[in-house]
Amino acid sequence: MKDIKVYGPGCKRCQTTEQMVKDAAARLGVEVAVEKVTDMAAIARAGVMATPGISIDGKLVHAGGLPDAAKLEDWLQAG
Template structure:
């Protein structure tokens, strides 16, 4: 199971990113645990300067804006 964290203060883009991650995992039949991180300190400690951000199994894969669907599929499949 992949551990995914979506970082952001709770804005529409952050919520949309979380939904995109869940939809991609379902479409690809990949088991994931998605955690939403809204604490500004945790976001900064993760090295994310622009939200939304995504980490997969502790590795930062995206920061700033909505992720590209093809890239998201690639990250989840890796």
């Protein structure tokens, strides 16, 4: 199971990013645990300078704007 964190204050883009992660994981058959991180101090500690951000298994893979769907699938299938 992949541990995924979606970082953002709760804006529409952040909500869309969270849903994109869940949809891509379901489509690929990848088990994920998705956590939404809205605390700005925690977001900054994670190194996210622009939201939404995504980390997979502790590694920051995306920050700022909606992720590219193909890249998102690559990240979910990696390792």
